[in-house]
Amino acid sequence: MPxxxxxxxxxxxxxxxxxxxxxxxxxxxxxxxxxxxxxxxKMENISLxxxxxxxxxxxxxxxxxxxxxxxxxxxxxxxxxxxxxxLNQSAERACLPKVNKHDLLRHIEKLIRLDENFIPFTxxxxxxxxxxxxxxxxxxxxGVPNRALxxxxxxxxxxxxxxxxxxxxxxxxxxxxxxWIGGAGDRKIGSNYGPxxxxxxxxxxxxxxxxxxxxxxxxxxxxxxxxxxxxxxxNDKGERELRTAPLNGLILPxxxxxSILELSREWNEFNVVxxxxxxxxxxxxxxxxxxxxxxxxxxxxxxSPVSEIFYRNRIIRLPxxxxxxxxxxxxxxxxxxxxxxxVNHPWGYEVGVADYSIDFDVEAASIL
Amino acid sequence: MPxxxxxxxxxxxxxxxxxxxxxxxxxxxxxxxxxxxxxxxKMENISLxxxxxxxxxxxxxxxxxxxxxxxxxxxxxxxxxxxxxxLNQSAERACLPKVNKHDLLRHIEKLIRLDENFIPFTxxxxxxxxxxxxxxxxxxxxGVPNRALxxxxxxxxxxxxxxxxxxxxxxxxxxxxxxWIGGAGDRKIGSNYGPxxxxxxxxxxxxxxxxxxxxxxxxxxxxxxxxxxxxxxxNDKGERELRTAPLNGLILPxxxxxSILELSREWNEFNVVxxxxxxxxxxxxxxxxxxxxxxxxxxxxxxSPVSEIFYRNRIIRLPxxxxxxxxxxxxxxxxxxxxxxxVNHPWGYEVGVADYSIDFDVEAASIL
Numbered sequence: 236m237p238x239x240x241x242x243x244x245x246x247x248x249x250x251x252x253x254x255x256x257x258x259x260x261x262x263x264x265x266x267x268x269x270x271x272x273x274x275x276x277k278m279e280n281i282s283l284x285x286x287x288x289x290x291x292x293x294x295x296x297x298x299x300x301x302x303x304x305x306x307x308x309x310x311x312x313x314x315x316x317x318x319x320x321x322l323n324q325s326a327e328r329a330c331l332p333k334v335n336k337h338d339l340l341r342h343i344e345k346l347i348r349l350d351e352n353f354i355p356f357t358x359x360x361x362x363x364x365x366x367x368x369x370x371x372x373x374x375x376x377x378g379v380p381n382r383a384l385x386x387x388x389x390x391x392x393x394x395x396x397x398x399x400x401x402x403x404x405x406x407x408x409x410x411x412x413x414x415w416i417g418g419a420g421d422r423k424i425g426s427n428y429g430p431x432x433x434x435x436x437x438x439x440x441x442x443x444x445x446x447x448x449x450x451x452x453x454x455x456x457x458x459x460x461x462x463x464x465x466x467x468x469x470n471d472k473g474e475r476e477l478r479t480a481p482l483n484g485l486i487l488p489x490x491x492x493x494s495i496l497e498l499s500r501e502w503n504e505f506n507v508v509x510x511x512x513x514x515x516x517x518x519x520x521x522x523x524x525x526x527x528x529x530x531x532x533x534x535x536x537x538x539s540p541v542s543e544i545f546y547r548n549r550i551i552r553l554p555x556x557x558x559x560x561x562x563x564x565x566x567x568x569x570x571x572x573x574x575x576x577x578v579n580h581p582w583g584y585e586v587g588v589a590d591y592s593i594d595f596d597v598e599a600a601s602i603l
Numbered sequence: 604m605p606x607x608x609x610x611x612x613x614x615x616x617x618x619x620x621x622x623x624x625x626x627x628x629x630x631x632x633x634x635x636x637x638x639x640x641x642x643x644x645k646m647e648n649i650s651l652x653x654x655x656x657x658x659x660x661x662x663x664x665x666x667x668x669x670x671x672x673x674x675x676x677x678x679x680x681x682x683x684x685x686x687x688x689x690l691n692q693s694a695e696r697a698c699l700p701k702v703n704k705h706d707l708l709r710h711i712e713k714l715i716r717l718d719e720n721f722i723p724f725t726x727x728x729x730x731x732x733x734x735x736x737x738x739x740x741x742x743x744x745x746g747v748p749n750r751a752l753x754x755x756x757x758x759x760x761x762x763x764x765x766x767x768x769x770x771x772x773x774x775x776x777x778x779x780x781x782x783w784i785g786g787a788g789d790r791k792i793g794s795n796y797g798p799x800x801x802x803x804x805x806x807x808x809x810x811x812x813x814x815x816x817x818x819x820x821x822x823x824x825x826x827x828x829x830x831x832x833x834x835x836x837x838n839d840k841g842e843r844e845l846r847t848a849p850l851n852g853l854i855l856p857x858x859x860x861x862s863i864l865e866l867s868r869e870w871n872e873f874n875v876v877x878x879x880x881x882x883x884x885x886x887x888x889x890x891x892x893x894x895x896x897x898x899x900x901x902x903x904x905x906x907s908p909v910s911e912i913f914y915r916n917r918i919i920r921l922p923x924x925x926x927x928x929x930x931x932x933x934x935x936x937x938x939x940x941x942x943x944x945x946v947n948h949p950w951g952y953e954v955g956v957a958d959y960s961i962d963f964d965v966e967a968a969s970i971l
Contacts, residue, residue, distance in 0.1 A: 251654065251743035258653060281658070282648040285626060285756045286619065290649070290737055292800065293661035293793030330800045365743055369658055375619035375733055375758065377796055377829060379804050388653045390743065410785060417780030419798040425661030426794035428745055430787040432660065432698045436747050461745060 250535065251363065254278050255350035255389040259342055262371075263332045265381035270332065273342045275349060278388065284373035288380050294370030295425035296325035299534045301361040301392075302347050302586060304354045305576025310347065310586040312364075313534075313574055315340055317490045322366060324488075325422040330379045331368050339366070343387055344586045353391045361574070363390045363535065392535075402542035402556050403531065405447035405459055406438035407514060413448040413457065414485050421484050435460055441545050445531075450485055454514040457485050462531030462539060463492035466512050467505075467562045469525040475505035477562065478512050491532040494582065495566050514546065521553065528555040530563035538567040618903065619731065622646050623718035623757040627710055630739075631700045633749035638700065641710045643717060646756065652741035656748050662738030663793035664693035667902045669729040669760075670715050670954060672722045673944025678715065678954040680732075681902075681942055683708055685858045690734060692856075693790040698747045699736050707734070711755055712954045721759045729942070731758045731903065760903075770910035770924050771899065773815035773827055774806035775882060781816040781825065782853050789852050803828055809913045813899075818853055822882040825853050830899030830907060831860035834880055835873075835930045837893040843873035845930065846880050859900040862950065863934050882914065889921065896923040898931040906935040 261273040288294040298318045303311050319336035326333045343364065347354075354362040366387045370380030411434045413427070414420020420427055434446045438460075445460030457480045458464055470476040477499055480486050499507045520526040529541040540563050544551040555561065573580045629641040656662040666686045671679050687704035694701045711732060715722075722730040734755045738748030779802045781795070782788020788795055802814045806828075813828030825848045826832055838844040845867055848854050867875045888894040897909040908931050912919045923929065941948045 249744070252741070254654065254741075278653070280650040281653055281655075282650050285646070285649055285735070285754055286622065286733075286758075287649075290657060290663055290735055291665050291733070291793060291796070293663060293797035294800065295658055295661060295797070297659050328801055329797060330804055363743075365654075365659070367653070367658055373620075373622075375731075375756075376617070377800060377803060379800060386653055388743075390654075412783060412785030415780060415783040415786070417778060418783070419801075424797060425659060426797040428659070429661030429663070429697060429792060429794040432662065432745060432747055433696055433787075435745060436698055 250392050251365075251390050253390060255353040255362070255391070257346060257350050258389075259346045259385075259387040261334075261339075261342070261385045263383040263385070265332075270334070275342075275346055281384070281386065283371060286373040286375045288370035288372055288374065291375055292370070292377060293424075293426045293429060294329060294331065294380055295367065296322065296329050296331060296423055297365060297367045297425070298322045298423060300343075300364040300366075301534060301574070302354055302364060302389075303361050303574040303576075304356060305574075305583075307576045309576055310351060310354060311574065311576055312584040312586060313570075314490055314494065314582050315343070315584050317493070319366075321423060321488060321490070322368070325424050326368060328419050328422045329368075329370075329424050331370060331383050334368075334385065339385075346387060346389065348587050350389055353389065355391055355393065357393065358575075360391065360393050363392045365390065402540040403445065404443045404543035404545060404550070405445055405541055406434075406441055406443040407447040407449055407454075407456070407544050407546040408434070408437070409449045409454055411446065411448075412450060413446075415450070416484055418484075421482065421486065421488060423487060427487070431460060438545075443545050447544060449514060453511070455511050456480065456514065456517065458487065458489075459531050459541075462533040462536050463487070463489040463495075464541075465492075465495065465528075465530050465532060465563075466517065466520075466526065467528040467530075468520045469527070470506065475527075476508055477505055478508045478510060480512065481509040489533055491534055491537070491570070494570065495532055498566065498569055517544075518551065521551065526554060527558050528561050528563055529553050530555065532566070538563050538570065618760050619733075619758050621758060623721040623730070623759070625714060625718050626757075627714045627753075627755040629702075629707075629710070629753045631751040631753070633700075638702070643710075643714055649752070649754065651739060654741040654743045656738035656740055656742065659743055660738070660745060661792075661794045661797060662697060662699065662748055663735065664690065664697050664699060664791055665733060665735045665793070666690045666791060668711075668732040668734075669902060669942070670719075670722055670732060670757075671729050671942040671944075672724060673942075673951075675944045677944055678719060678722060679942065679944055680952040680954060681938075682858055682862065682950050683711070683952050685861070687734075689791060689856060689858070690736070693792050694736060696787050696790045697736075697738075697792050699738060699751050702736075702753065707753075714755060714757065716955045718757055721757065723759050723761065725761065726943075728759065728761050731760045733758065770908040771813065772811045772911040772913060772918070773813055773909055774802075774809055774811040775815040775817055775822075775824075775912050775914040776802070776805070777817045777822055779814065779816075780818060781814075783818070784852055786852075789850065789854065789856060791855060795855070799828065806913075811913050815912060817882060821879070823879050824848065824882060824885065826855065826857075827899050827909075830901040830904050831855070831857040831863075832909075833860075833863065833896075833898050833900060833931075834885065834888075834894065835896040835898075836888045837895070838874065843895075844876055845873055846876045846878060848880065849877040857901055859902055859905070859938070862938065863900055866934065866937055885912075886919065889919065894922060895926050896929050896931055897921050898923065900934070906931050906938065
């Protein structure tokens with residue numbers, strides 16, 4: 236029986252370590268017409284044949300979304316169809332079956348409604364939603380899966396980092412490369428995470444929370460462990476610029492990244508650039524006092540200011556926290572206002588507004 | 604209940620699709636002193652928490668070995684400690700716990716002895732042995748596993764390819780890159796296989812059995828889907844040369860590759876080179892009638908001659924099968940003589956020679 240939390244405990248625990256009472260499961264069987272009926276079951280272990288492809292060949296992909304308890308009591312997701320569209324892009328590359336994203340969203344909403352008491356009542360808490368799709372055929376030849384399992388689990392959460400909202404220190408080590416042209420670094424598949432754990436552990440040895448991934452001889456800053464990376468600086472024309480790495484196959488197409496770019500372009504107050512940004516750019520801008528901020532952005536970690544980079548055996552201090560009116564906190568506030576329903580915005584997707592005339596029999600094995 | 608085969612059926616089935624009656628399991632728990640007692644159990648499903656790291660972050664590695672029924676009735680493995688040493692190298696990179704390789708080998712031998720009736724009596728059959736190590740903590744933060752499961756399953760097998768021993772056609776597409784400097788392409792971890800399935804499927808669309816992986820602007824031939832690649836040719840000095848890609852981080856350190864190199868150096872009849880070999884080298888040598896053979900080598904596929912490469916929308920025909928006395932078949936024979944005990948060689952490791960005074964109670968949940 237998996238661990239669950241006491242619903243009365245509204246202090247959200249360490250990220251991703253406790254789960255709600257229920258889960259969503261949907262099986263795919265190529266020999267039985269594809270996707271089978273989804274089920275909401277109690278949170279319970281998954282039984283896999285020891286030859287299941289996921290256990291050998293990393294035939295897995297996932298998504299990360301959050302449900303927020305709004306100031307108006309309503310529960311909201313943030314642009315959930317973008318996540319499910321990305322799930323299908325990952326599925327294509329992983330040779331796993333695609334889903335109907337509208338149907339899947341409807342089922343995820345039912346699961347959230349069922350376990351909605353787990354959504355923290357705290358100002359910064361949320362319910363992390365983890366859809367996962369794995370290849371399950373009992374076949375250890377390397378090949379295309381014909382059986383798969385999609386499941387969705389929920390985990391109440393406060394902050395991604397143990398450091399809370401304190402600024403981050405990242406390790407930039409050019410000896411480790413996350414992704415490369417001709418690979419699959421732009422899909423949210425398990426294979427992009429497995430090899431990073433070693434580097435992440437090394438980063439932690441140096442007191443860093445995550446790795447800052449560099450690419451190429453010019454040491455392009457691509458992304459961090461679980462975040463897109465943004466630099467805010469005064470460019471060579473003397474203008475303010477917000478820059479992040481382009482979607483060229485090397486980085487994950489983060490939905491928080493996209494939202495920050497879209498908000499920035501709507502505000503139209505500074506230059507917004509998706510282009511290369513190298514370690515030497517960073518160092519030069521900082522030396523010339525033109526670097527204003529560096530921050531990470533992602534669903535799990537939200538917006539996280541970066542104050543130090545450990546690079547070639549020295550620590551580069553960044554002025555991110557010195558800025559009197561930083562962009563990162565403006566993005567944080569803007570997104571939070573949408574997450575928690577303080578503003579009415581199309582990106583805030585209200586859960587359960589569609590008509591779900593369904594009997595939530597929590598004891599039944601299947602209620603969909 | 605997983606599928607098993609009728610023991611009376613000595614026709615070995617398609618690679619990796621049927622399994623023997625038993626499996627070996629050993630759990631690791633960082634909070635209970637590390638590795639727990641190994642168990643041999645019936646072949647049965649594995650129960651995992653839905654947040655188990657392997658299902659999300661590809662925290663998995665594996666090995667591939669074979670047990671052969673010798674002409675003298677003895678059962679042999681081929682250099683098994685090299686596999687278990689490589690398993691530990693993979694574990695290091697995957698942040699999974701290392702094993703005591705001598706102890707593990709002893710337990711694998713017990714498993715093989717218990718299910719030895721499954722080893723095909725055919726001249727080319729074998730029992731494929733798949734040790735697998737997965738991260739099992741119920742924790743969806745990206746981090747170092749504290750719990751793991753090692754399991755070993757056995758699968759009787761004849762030939763890896765459906766084409767049997769017919770020569771292979773490989774797809775060489777520079778748009779797909781398997782591994783890169785700064786990555787983890789030299790470890791046998793799941794993450795190196797997941798993203799290749801898509802490319803493998805594309806190869807099959809073109810009537811190819813596997814992908815031939817190229818690297819860099821000069822299109823270095825690194826390895827194929829599940830094989831090291833060797834070229835046998837007349838070099839610029841007019842001498843015979845056997846060449847394969849170097850162990851520079853881009854290829855898996857194949858034990859069959861190593862054995863071929865060691866045999867070749869022992870024979871001392873031709874140049875043996877571990878160095879770059881590019882697509883343009885291949886094409887030039889072939890045009891000048893200096894290419895003699897191209898072949899793959901690996902535990903699962905043994906020695907497989909390559910007769911065609913699909914490259915930039917055309918098929919390059921190779922003379923591999925025209926050679927009257929090809930090296931590939933000499934390696935095949937030499938290795939087979941060791942596998943099946945036709946010669947006495949230190950690489951042939953006889954199973955169960957150590958004193959195993961143990962009661963093989965096949966019904967007991969644990970017999971170790």
